[in-house]
Amino acid sequence: MGMAAPIYYTAEMVRALPDDGNRYEVVYGELLVTPSPRPWHQVVVQRLSLALGKYLEREPVGSLLESPADISWGQDVLVQPDVFVVPLDEIRTLTWSRIQTLLLVAEVLSPSTSRADRFVKRLRYREAGVPLYWVVDGEAHAVEVWTPADDFPRVEPEALVWHPAGAREPFTLALEELFRPL
Numbered sequence: 001m002g003m004a005a006p007i008y009y010t011a012e013m014v015r016a017l018p019d020d021g022n023r024y025e026v027v028y029g030e031l032l033v034t035p036s037p038r039p040w041h042q043v044v045v046q047r048l049s050l051a052l053g054k055y056l057e058r059e060p061v062g063s064l065l066e067s068p069a070d071i072s073w074g075q076d077v078l079v080q081p082d083v084f085v086v087p088l089d090e091i092r093t094l095t096w097s098r099i100q101t102l103l104l105v106a107e108v109l110s111p112s113t114s115r116a117d118r119f120v121k122r123l124r125y126r127e128a129g130v131p132l133y134w135v136v137d138g139e140a141h142a143v144e145v146w147t148p149a150d151d152f153p154r155v156e157p158e159a160l161v162w163h164p165a166g167a168r169e170p171f172t173l174a175l176e177e178l179f180r181p182l
Helices: 010-017 037-057 114-125
Strands: 023-027 030-034 063-066 083-086 102-110 131-139 144-147 152-156 159-162 169-175
Touching: 010 169, 023 114, 023 169, 030 114, 037 063, 037 083, 037 102, 102 114, 114 131, 114 144
Parallel strands: 102 131
Antiparallel strands: 023 030, 063 083, 083 102, 131 144, 144 152, 159 169
């Protein structure tokens, strides 16, 4: 008895899946399924989002969004970054299909997302030209910093820094603040 051939998923197939509490994404036909995140994951996402949101109020170079999302760069790609910034002209369309440029992406690792966030999605973000990608490990209190030119990450020891085009001042968030105890 042979094995069944794997299904090659499309973005439309993923959009048709039931709303069952899981997050469904697809990268080049590979279905990525993750359960609801742990509370610490959500705390880290919230802290990062609040800090970025305050920064973008002072430096309006983009708009902050969080998952769930519907970012698609083709029929077999649909991703939902945890935290991301898009250009103002694209967000003003209020249409997922018109949001194609991500200025910054941050994925907060969970046990079930580590492989996808570090490899599958990272490579797809690189192909899409995402200029800065943070892989945030809340358990290890560490952040991998990736740019499209990187073959290996730079592990940030002290603070997240982002200086987008058009901003007078850079965004800075101390890791001590991001990972402070509850």
